[in-house]
Every structure is written in structure tokens, then in C-alpha cells.
Amino acid sequence: MCDDHTVQDEKTPNTTLTRREFNTLAAGATLAFSLPKTANAQSVTRHTVQVNTSDGVCDAFFVHPKEGKHPAVLMWPDILALRPSFEAMASRLAESGYAVLCINPYYRDAKAPVVETGESFRDESTQAKVLPMYRSLSPETHVRDARAFVDWLDQQASVDTTRAMGTMGYCMGGPMVMRAAATRADRIGAACAYHPVSLATDAQDSPHLLIPEIKASTFIALAENDDERNPDDKHVLSAAFKANDVTANIEVFDGALHGWCVLDSRVYNEAPAERAWAQTLALFEASL
Numbered sequence: 001m002c003d004d005h006t007v008q009d010e011k012t013p014n015t016t017l018t019r020r021e022f023n024t025l026a027a028g029a030t031l032a033f034s035l036p037k038t039a040n041a042q043s044v045t046r047h048t049v050q051v052n053t054s055d056g057v058c059d060a061f062f063v064h065p066k067e068g069k070h071p072a073v074l075m076w077p078d079i080l081a082l083r084p085s086f087e088a089m090a091s092r093l094a095e096s097g098y099a100v101l102c103i104n105p106y107y108r109d110a111k112a113p114v115v116e117t118g119e120s121f122r123d124e125s126t127q128a129k130v131l132p133m134y135r136s137l138s139p140e141t142h143v144r145d146a147r148a149f150v151d152w153l154d155q156q157a158s159v160d161t162t163r164a165m166g167t168m169g170y171c172m173g174g175p176m177v178m179r180a181a182a183t184r185a186d187r188i189g190a191a192c193a194y195h196p197v198s199l200a201t202d203a204q205d206s207p208h209l210l211i212p213e214i215k216a217s218t219f220i221a222l223a224e225n226d227d228e229r230n231p232d233d234k235h236v237l238s239a240a241f242k243a244n245d246v247t248a249n250i251e252v253f254d255g256a257l258h259g260w261c262v263l264d265s266r267v268y269n270e271a272p273a274e275r276a277w278a279q280t281l282a283l284f285e286a287s288l
């Protein structure tokens with residue numbers, strides 16, 4: 001599950017940060033500056049917002065260009081939930097011309113951030129904190145939340161409701177992306193999942209079984225070590241997308257470990273992360 005697969009020496013060849021470098025970058029004030037600059041970046045406005053759902057009130061981060069209306073993007077974070085690294089990533093996307101909502105998936109149990117700066121899922125204390133919240137989520141909560149978040153975005157003055165919406169998710173956010181794209185196929189035109197978990201399983205509620213309901217062009221970026229553990233997943237997904245005439249790019253990123261796209265992950269790998277980011281921007285540009 002999630003970063004269980006990357007509990008290893010932070011100085012392996014696949015890992016770009018030492019522990020000291022990681023702790024330095026993890027400081028919230030530094031995160032935004034450790035991402036490459038956005039070309040022709042737009043000035044953005046950042047808000048902490050409250051989104052009403054059928055299960056309560058979700059605290060979230062909403063960032064958008066200061067002027068005009070823009071395509072919306074719903075961002076689902078990884079197992080450590082909403083925190084400064086995801087605020088930085090959402091802000092970077094907004095600088096490219098999108099209205100981005102990054103949510104706290106654990107809002108039923110705790111306000112974000114649910115982990116302290118520098119904590120890692122490889123730490124037992126962190127696992128003890130987040131796993132009960134992770135296990136309280138379900139396909140049903142994913143769907144209810146997706147509906148509420150899409151509706152909220154469409155009510156915002158900065159969102160262009162005449163254009164399709166995007167959604168993107170990391171690790172446990174991968175299944176959330178699939179369920180959001182299926183339940184709101186009327187609005188979601190692009191879906192991206194990075195080092196996702198459990199997209200193709202034997203369960204009756206496996207996300208890949210929703211592909212017939214999805215209309216969004218899809219990008220699935222798989223970590224090399226995830227693919228090694230589940231080598232058939234990409235073939236199952238590819239066949240399902242093809243059978244339902246859904247445009248999809250499923251790519252295994254050689255040399256990238258599970259978690260490599262997330263800025264404060266100890267296996268963050270800038271070169272393949274930037275390649276995945278560029279492919280995301282290209283998909284959004286074409287589909288939204």
C-alpha cells in the first residue's frame with residue numbers, strides 16, 4: 001500500500017534527496033521554490049476553503065489565476081493528505097491557467113494538515129496516525145465526495161463552466177480519480193493518476209470496471225516498482241480503455257519509485273516527475 005513499497009534507504013540511486021535535503025525542502029516556505037518555474041506564469045490567488053458535502057464540511061485549498069475564468073481541476077492527494085507540498089503543486093498548476101481545488105480526504109476525522117512537516121509514511125508513528133483515516137474511506141465516500149467537489153467548483157466565479165473539468169490524483173488518489181471521472185462524466189474531460197494503487201483488482205468495486213462510464217481522456221503514470229509487483233495491471237487497464245473507445249495513455253516510468261511525483265516524498269525524482277507534469281499539461285490543454 002502506498003509508500004510501504006518505498007521504505008528503504010533514502011540514498012538509493014532512485015532517490016534524489018538525502019534525509020537532510022528532504023527536511024530542508026519540507027519546510028513549507030521552501031516548497032514553492034523547489035519546483036521549476038512555470039513559463040509565462042499567471043498571478044494566482046490562494047484560499048483555504050470549506051466545501052459542504054453530504055458527510056460534513058471538507059477543508060480544502062483553492063487556487064486560481066487572479067483574472068478571468070478558467071477550466072477547473074480537482075486534485076486528490078496521496079495517503080498523507082493535503083499539506084504544503086500539495087498546495088505548492090496546485091499553485092503551480094494554477095499558474096498555467098487552471099482553477100485548482102486540492103481537498104483533504106480525511107475531513108471526516110481531522111483538519112489538514114494531518115501530518116507534521118517532514119513526516120513520512122515509512123515512519124510507524126505516521127502510519128498509526130493516517131491508516132485508520134485511510135481505511136475509513138470507501139468507494140461510496142469517493143463518489144459522494146467527487147459529486148460535492150465538482151458541484152462546488154462549478155459555483156465558483158473563477159471557473160469556466162463551459163469548458164470540461166480535469167481531475168488528478170496521487171497514490172490512493174488514483175481510484176478517486178477513476179470514480180470521479182465515472183460519476184461526473186458529464187463534466188470531467190481529463191483524468192490523470194500518478195503512481196496509483198488498486199486500479200485493477202479482482203474486487204467487484206475495482207476502479208477499472210468503471211471505465212465504460214468514463215469519457216475523459218486519461219493518463220496513468222505507473223512507477224517502475226509498482227509495475228514489477230503488478231505487471232498485468234497495465235494490460236487490463238489498456239484493454240478496458242480500448243474496448244470502450246476511451247483515449248488513454250498508460251506509461252511505466254522506468255527508474256521511478258512509488259511516490260516519485262510528490263514534491264515532499266523521499267523518493268521524489270525530478271526528471272521523471274517533470275516529464276509526467278509536461279504530459280499532464282499537454283492533456284489538459286487538449287481536453288479542457
